[in-house]
Amino acid sequence: MEEYENKLIAEIEILRDNFIKTTEKLIKDVKRQDKIMLRSDKRQQQEYDELQRKFDEVAILQREIEDTQREVVFTMGAIGESRSKETGNHVRRVAQYSKIFALHYGMDEKEAEMLKQASPMHDIGKVAIPDAVLNKPGKFDEVERKIMDTHAELGYEMLKMSNRPLLKMAATVAYEHHEKWNGTGYPNQLKGEEIHIYGRITAMADVFDALGSDRVYKKSWDDEKIFSFFKEERGEHFDPKLVDIFFENLNEFLAVRDSLKDVSL
Ligand SMILES: [Fe+2]
Numbered sequence: 001m002e003e004y005e006n007k008l009i010a011e012i013e014i015l016r017d018n019f020i021k022t023t024e025k026l027i028k029d030v031k032r033q034d035k036i037m038l039r040s041d042k043r044q045q046q047e048y049d050e051l052q053r054k055f056d057e058v059a060i061l062q063r064e065i066e067d068t069q070r071e072v073v074f075t076m077g078a079i080g081e082s083r084s085k086e087t088g089n090h091v092r093r094v095a096q097y098s099k100i101f102a103l104h105y106g107m108d109e110k111e112a113e114m115l116k117q118a119s120p121m122h123d124i125g126k127v128a129i130p131d132a133v134l135n136k137p138g139k140f141d142e143v144e145r146k147i148m149d150t151h152a153e154l155g156y157e158m159l160k161m162s163n164r165p166l167l168k169m170a171a172t173v174a175y176e177h178h179e180k181w182n183g184t185g186y187p188n189q190l191k192g193e194e195i196h197i198y199g200r201i202t203a204m205a206d207v208f209d210a211l212g213s214d215r216v217y218k219k220s221w222d223d224e225k226i227f228s229f230f231k232e233e234r235g236e237h238f239d240p241k242l243v244d245i246f247f248e249n250l251n252e253f254l255a256v257r258d259s260l261k262d263v264s265l
């Protein structure tokens with residue numbers, strides 16, 4: 001009997017030893033596995049961080065390119081306007097009005113924002129118009145008028161070579177901002193939707209702002225006169241749809257005008 005018990009105890013001890021060894025081995029294995037996983041996790045994390053850093057760099061560069069383009073475009077517009085003694089706020093207001101028109105016309109935010117940046121360039125061609133004509137107080141004679149009118153085509157010629165979408169858009173704006181819906185504008189007497197929407201919008205934005213501002217050749221008009229002018233010119237000078245947008249969203253346009261007043265002329 002005693003011999004049997006001893007044998008049993010010995011067997012139990014062997015079993016216990018085996019159990020302990022197996023458990024220890026298992027724990028070791030798990031720990032090793034953990035270490036391996038940790039190491040590869042770390043490597044993956046490093047690779048991910050590096051990639052993220054590169055993405056950030058590209059994004060910063062992209063933003064810089066866009067900012068530079070915007071600044072160049074805006075400065076060019078301001079140069080065009082300053083040659084004709086118009087204020088920097090004129091181009092700012094035309095920019096904002098154009099975006100409001102674009103959004104209500106149905107353009108998406110990206111295109112509307114682009115037009116906001118391109119429309120201030122409409123008069124860039126004026127840099128090539130002689131001072132004597134450009135800043136003449138009072139009415140132009142026929143020759144002076146012809147010279148002045150070349151600013152649309154001149155602006156287009158300056159910008160058309162660029163492959164940049166923003167400058168291409170600005171070229172269209174410069175070329176077509178004096179065309180009229182009824183076909184009596186210049187330089188190409190385009191009619192209705194033959195005139196690019198960018199040109200039609202800039203025309204409305206530019207004229208609305210010009211009428212409400214003092215210029216070397218005229219005093220500003222009061223609102224009643226401006227509004228009846230747009231009603232008369234609906235479908236004549238201007239795209240009827242844009243005139244409707246103007247009156248339906250008048251508050252938005254007037255808010256821009258109030259926030260960007262001319263300090264002095
Ligand atoms: Fe113009």
Ligand SMILES: [Fe+2]
Binds near residue numbers: 090122
């Ligand atoms: Fe203008």
